[in-house]
Amino acid sequence: MGTWHHWTYDKYYNNCQTVAKAFIELGLEPQHGVCLLGYNSPEWLMSHMAAMMAGGQSVGIYLTSNPDVCQFIAGDCQANIIVVENDYQIHKILTCRHNLPHLKVIINCSADGTKSEQNVMDWKAVMQLGARQSSEKLYERMKLNKPNTCCSVIYTSGTTGTPKGVMISHDNVTWMCNRVIQYTKASMGAEHFVSYLPLSHIASQLIDIYVPLSSAGTVWFAQPDAMKGSLIQTMKEVRPTIFLGVPRVWEKIAEGMQLVANSLTGLKARISSWAKTVGLKGNHNKMAGKGTPFGWGVANYLYFKRIKTALGLDRCHFPMTGAAPISEETLSYFLSVNIVLHEMYGMTETTGPTTISVERAMRYRAAGKEPSGVKLRINNPDVSGQGEVLIFGRHVFMGYLRNPEKTASEFTEDGWLKSGDLGFIDADRYLFITGRLKELIITAGGENIPPVPIENAVKEQLHIVSNAMVVGDQMKYLSCLLTLKTVTDDKSGLPTDQLSESAIVECRLAGSSATTVTEIVQDRGDANVLKLIKKGIDEANKKAIAKPHKIVKWVILEKDFSIAGGELTPTLKLKRPVVMKKHKELIESLY
Structure with a gap:
């Protein structure tokens, strides 16, 4: 897998300040964007934090975005600076640079980055520039950061049209980060996270940046081909303690496990089949408040522990799934091998998860209970109790960047966010999501x-x-x-x-x-x-x-x-x- 390179928090913080000072010197204006176009890396995190320190707004762009989308996002957030991963990504920006009047500099993180282009710098030059600056201007900028100011703009992935810039405030982030730490029971200095999902997504920013920062956790960056097959090997090396997978990731993992199980014969095949039966029944019993069935300890010793070790999940106390609906089959499969996936429900506009199912409040297929500090209600429920889920709380976003009309349309007259999701809340206040209005x-x-x-x-x-x-x-x-x-x-x-x-x-x-x-x-x-x-x-x-x-x-x-x-x-x-x-x-x- 190669050699791991390590950063201490002290070095991380100092580097963020150095980059922030360079951003100010390069012309970053307060509340203007710093666009980030690259795979998960320490440079991504440093640029993200530096943009906020310098009073700007961090704006991630998905790696798969074409030049037109890059131009739209960079123009919409009035980006002064764009940080790119390599020459391949920089060419997307160079093709539309003439249409970005606010853009002052492009930073290429690649060691062999483009040198001949005007207003293009490499990462080393940025660090050198920042190191030469005093901290006075930076401290003045940091004073501008208030709880209700925008720190990050996250563009929706555009499943139904043009991406919208979701403005996330400092208060949104700190409040939600605190909630996630409570949900996951993250321990100070003990947690390990694998960063592989796109950091342009709010869930990844929470799990890969804010929660580790708040809990002094260790972030391990996976290889760029993680989603193509190398993720499991990284997980085996890292052994994450908190892990977020989108449903498709869990489906791929389950598919590989089923292939192995199908190849088993004789006693091994019988043990596998028996243990899965015990696992599924046992975990359903737990959710219902009942005890584990006969044979649970044996199944755990012979099968469950070995499965978790083979996946690199042997010390993972909080495996999560979110960002899209997960199938009942996948959920049940992992229950059968005693990997209980915590479903979470939320959206970019709620700074990530509104609800997360946790051990003390878990029900099969539910997205968790209505948490403290968040209010949920169903708008115009039908006879079965289903309707659009409405949300109220401190985690609700500030609005869409430069789009007050669209922002207004997303809220009810009394200030509740329209989720666009269909669902119902049962008598015990568990939330169940059943579909999406726009997909009906x-x-x-x-x-x-x-x-x-x-x-x-x-x-x-x-x-x-x-x-x-x-x-x-x-x-x-x-x-x-x-x-x-x-x-x-x-x-x-x-x-x-x-x-x-x-x-x-x-x-x-x-x-x-x-x-x-x-x-x-x-x-x-x-x-x-x-x-x-x-x-x-x-x-x-x-x-x-x-x-x-x-x-x-x-x-x-x-x-x-x-x-x-x-x-x-x-x-x-x-x-x-x-x-x-x-x-x-x-x-x-x-x-």
């Missing part, structure tokens, strides 16, 4: 159908399926676009035609010899795989609450969804409008 499919018959539960039901039945997207807005019935699990090209990040190892196993079990998607979808299709998928769809339809919620037609797409392909956000959420546009003719053919 309204059929020609007037039925309001949340697609995510249906899509999860399909994926639970069909382990060969990577993504399922239900369509049918204003149509007589529902259809479903399916993608199969395939190998990803390491260089481009695009899915290939080659089926993944787990997908090939499913094909063999179905009696198919296919190794590529093309073999399955060409001509009239692979009869055995098509039969497998039809059976899975039929089983998923049995869970439908009414006939309009059943899938009538389905089709297998030639390519899986990906970040590089534009169908997924950097946090692996589905961009439904992009998929709809890309496959418009195919969708129309289903009707």
Whole structure:
């Protein structure tokens, strides 16, 4: 894995001050942006903290953003400084620099960074510049930072359109950081975190920057290819104590574990199956306030501890999942191996998690209880108690940058934030999220159908399926676009035609010899795989609450969804409008 390089907190703090002094000298004005375009690194954290120290606003840009998006964000936040990771990222900024009147300098963190361009500096030169400055100007800037001033602007990932700049205040951050430490029971000087999810996301900033800073924790930076396969090796080396994974990460981990389990034979296979049964029952018992079943201690010794060690989670006391809905299948699988995933619910506009399920307040499929200091209510609930979740508390954002009209539309007349999420609160004040308003499919018959539960039901039945997207807005019935699990090209990040190892196993079990998607979808299709998928769809339809919620037609797409392909956000959420546009003719053919 290479050699680890270490920073003490003392060095970290001094470096942040040095960078902040350089930013001021380079022309950073109060409440102007410092854009950060690079993979997770110490330089990212130092630039982030330095921007706030100098009275500016830290603004992350997702690595996958194209030049147009980079230009929009840098222009919208009136960025004076843009910090980039390498030459590849700097070219995005150079192509639009002439349209950024507030931009004064670009900083290239790469050691072999571009030298010939005007107003481009490397990281070493920035540190040298900052070291030559006195601290007087910096201390004056730091006095400008008040609880109610904006310290960071986080742009939404744009699943439904143009990104919006969410203004986060110093008070938002400090209040929420304190809550997360209480939720996770983080111990001072004892916690270890793996930084791998995009730092442009509020959840990553909380877990990778603010919580470690407040608890004197150790942050370990994963390799840039973490999401492509190296993450597990990093986790084994680091052995994090608090770990956040988006649902797709947990799905990938579970997929790898299931492949290993399927290869077991004899006594090992019987022990694995028995232990998982004990694990699932035991954890459901715990949530219900009951004791563990017979054999729990033996299963823990023979199986659970070994699984956690193999994943690098043997000392992880708080594994979390968030940023998107997780399937019941994935949640149950980890319960069966005694890894209890703490679901958290929140949004960028709430500075991260509004609720987190914790051991003292955990219920299966719930996102946690209404916490102290936060108020929740359901707007216009239907007969089942479901409606839009409304939120009130100190963690609610300041508003959208330079967009007062949009800000006003996000709040009720009495000041509650409209989440856009559908859910209900049970008698014990547990919050359950059931869908998203903007994703609701309204059929020609007037039925309001949340697609995510249906899509999860399909994926639970069909382990060969990577993504399922239900369509049918204003149509007589529902259809479903399916993608199969395939190998990803390491260089481009695009899915290939080659089926993944787990997908090939499913094909063999179905009696198919296919190794590529093309073999399955060409001509009239692979009869055995098509039969497998039809059976899975039929089983998923049995869970439908009414006939309009059943899938009538389905089709297998030639390519899986990906970040590089534009169908997924950097946090692996589905961009439904992009998929709809890309496959418009195919969708129309289903009707």
